[in-house]
Amino acid sequence: MRRELIVAIDGPSGAGKSTLSKLLARALNYTNIDTGAMYRCIALAASRRDIDPADEESLGRLGRSVRIEFLRSNGGERVLLDGEDVSAAIRTPEISLLTSRVSACLAVREAMVELQRRMGEKGGVVLEGRDIGTVVFPGAEAKFFLVASAKERGRRRYEELCAKGHDVDLAQTVSEVEARDAADSAREHAPLVQAPDAVAIDSTVMTIDEVLAVMLEVVRKRRSRAGFSENDGGERP
Numbered sequence: 128m129r130r131e132l133i134v135a136i137d138g139p140s141g142a143g144k145s146t147l148s149k150l151l152a153r154a155l156n157y158t159n160i161d162t163g164a165m166y167r168c169i170a171l172a173a174s175r176r177d178i179d180p181a182d183e184e185s186l187g188r189l190g191r192s193v194r195i196e197f198l199r200s201n202g203g204e205r206v207l208l209d210g211e212d213v214s215a216a217i218r219t220p221e222i223s224l225l226t227s228r229v230s231a232c233l234a235v236r237e238a239m240v241e242l243q244r245r246m247g248e249k250g251g252v253v254l255e256g257r258d259i260g261t262v263v264f265p266g267a268e269a270k271f272f273l274v275a276s277a278k279e280r281g282r283r284r285y286e287e288l289c290a291k292g293h294d295v296d297l298a299q300t301v302s303e304v305e306a307r308d309a310a311d312s313a314r315e316h317a318p319l320v321q322a323p324d325a326v327a328i329d330s331t332v333m334t335i336d337e338v339l340a341v342m343l344e345v346v347r348k349r350r351s352r353a354g355f356s357e358n359d360g361g362e363r364p
């Protein structure tokens with residue numbers, strides 16, 4: 128039986144992945160899976176348990192034992208860690224930096240990738256992260272690599288944090304975003320890298336609507352290549 132597509136959106140922090148993946152999933156009537164939130168949950172759990180980010184064995188055990196769920200409602204998407212709503216707690220600048228360290232651990236990655244494959248294998252999903260098109264679903268029918276200049280990405284992250292009431296400094300936010308990307312790109316396991324068959328989009332001077340239109344066009348073509356017609360399931364009228 129034909130299944131709906133798997134869509135992968137990878138790229139560095141602040142390139143617009145979260146916003147676009149939510150919008151794209153909504154437009155296609157697909158499920159959105161924020162894989163960064165999953166790594167953030169592990170970092171939060173590790174920090175609460177005082178686990179040293181260099182202690183790979185304990186991190187691996189943690190990665191295999193916690194329960195991560197996405198709760199979707201009209202009020203948006205919430206992330207639950209062992210039943211607790213941690214949507215806000217996982218987004219602090221401290222947890223962002225810790226996540227980059229924790230996500231470099233192979234055992235953590237293996238546990239998360241297994242979960243992500245289980246969540247997405249039936250198709251009809253948009254997954255956003257760093258290694259979706261290269262490692263998690265190398266066979267994904269539509270892959271995007273979303274980038275933007277470091278300055279612009281830092282500015283977006285700064286505004287996001289300010290809007291949530293965090294007391295942050297612009298220059299420091301830009302340098303934290305750069306540090307996180309450098310670590311994500313240089314790590315040994317599943318580094319941030321563009322899949323050869325991904326469509327690269329630079330969102331620096333594009334509006335969200337413009338990027339979304341490009342993505343929808345690519346997905347429409349891939350769906351019709353996979354044998355779906357415009358009126359089949361998936362897309363909302």
Ligand code: C5P
Binds near residue numbers: 140162163166258307
């Ligand atoms: O996307 P987000 O900024 O929430 O990701 C937080 C961190 O999680 C990234 O900086 C990266 O270290 C890690 N991550 C990852 N692989 C993914 C998604 C996120 O290593 N697929």
